Amino acid sequence: MIKCNNVQEQAHDLSGLIFERWREVFNAGEFVLGDEVPRFETWMSQRCAGAYAISMNSGTDALLLALKALGVGPGHHVITCSNTFVATVGAIVAVGAQPILADVGDDELINVDTIAPLLTTRTRAVIPVHLRGRPVDIDSIVALCNAHGVAVIEDCAQAIGTTINGRQVGTSSDASAFSLHPLKTLGGLGDGGVLVTTNPKIAEYARSARNHGLQVRDESVVFGMNSRLDSLQAAALNVKVEHLDHWLRRRKEIADFYNEALGETATGADLGKQRTGSSYYHYVVKSKKRDQLQRHLAEHDIQATIHYPIPVHRQRAWLNSQPATALPTTERLAQEILTIPCHQHLSDGDVEKIAWTVRQFDSR
Incomplete structure (x- = not known):
């Protein structure tokens, strides 16, 4: 059978290199936020034109923390599409906001024509999805939202390698969320995700909130969550990025x-x-x-x-x-x-x- 995904083949091809890198993690004993994690974040930042890149447990958590960083919560509306993985809408519901679904064009992507009629005074954010790795017309969406004081979070779960004018998508908005699920083109050997932003305040919040808001080991500055990308996943990803x-x-x-x-x-x-x-x-x-x-x-x-x-x-x-x-x-x-x-x-x-x-x- 010719399959639609190549998860097993990809893992098998690189298993020797990954096991070698894992052995280094074992020897160092740094299984949580060890050196492999910032190494991967540095690569992701460079891929995204120097934007902040904060790794976490999943692309879903990246969406969730982006919404929370922007103050989205109960009473707010967030516009997105329906032809997406359920996590996009689930993250909106998880922060207590109301998802508002826009229809799409024949290219399966939402656009300013389908978003604009849904904007109200309760709209706090729009989440356009770069579905299947296709770039949405993000500049026109950002311009529309800026004119209405609405934040934009790009769902880039399927969009590593997707570009606009040669530049990786995910840096034209307030924040973006990438998935590192094994099925993705750049996938780990388990769950993972990255929040990307050019806003230092969003980056600071996300980096703290993904680790229970801990500033130091015994002092929390915000109530956060456990959404860390573990060192073994980061090590595997650091092998894969070279390919x-x-x-x-x-x-x-x-x-x-x-x-x-x-x-x-x-x-x-x-x-x-x-x-x-x-x-x-x-x-x-x-x-x-x-x-x-x-x-x-x-x-x-x-x-x-x-x-x-x-x-x-x-x-x-x-x-x-x-x-x-x-x-x-x-x-x-x-x-x-x-x-x-x-x-x-x-x-x-x-x-x-x-x-x-x-x-x-x-x-x-």
Whole structure:
């Protein structure tokens, strides 16, 4: 089976280097906030044009602490999209704010046209999602929000390597959140995340709050939480970062091939329409016969998955606690989208087979 992810292969390829780095951590005995953690944060800061980078337990916690740092809480509205992993909305609910869901365009991304009608005096923040590694038009969103005194937090969970004008996304807003989940292009061997910001006050709060607000071992300055990236995860990531650019280049090569091979088919090329700066965390096509296409690919030993089959506003968690919401474009796309494999462990033969199999389905 040609798989949609390469978690096992990636871990196996680098296991020797990772075990060697872990042995150094074992010998030092620095398992919490040891030297590997600031080393990774320095790399992430450099990747993000010198912005502050505070590692933590997950991308979800990065969103949560960004919201808290900006004073978002009960009585406030936060606008985001519904075609995202549930954690984006869950972080808003966790701070006691009201999530307000915007519809998306045909490229699956929210934009100023879908956000603007939802802005009110209660809106405190907007969380645009760089879904699938596609860059949203962040500058126009920030300009709109600045005009209304609204903060912007970029959800970059899927966007390591995503750029705008050659610059890593995540530094155009008040703060951003990256995920280091094993499924991500740059993923650890467990959970992890990073909060990125150019605001020193947000950085100071996040760095303290992720560690129970401890200023020194026995003195807490704010009530925080335990959201530290452990040293073993940081060590593994410090090995992987040396390979990231190669992985990103391979994903783009595959996406370029798909765009050319599938561009004239009924299924069509990636919904991002070759959006400049995409890191192709997912390569997604759409079909009115999506379920049949998925089965056809499976019959040819090709895994294709759906990200995400049930938008957040159709999940039981939302229906049991939030007001009914209609998002027609989001709902239509959820019935048509299909993720096909696009990662660095695919051979040229694999990629050709996938494209051929999609074309074969379209010609039936």
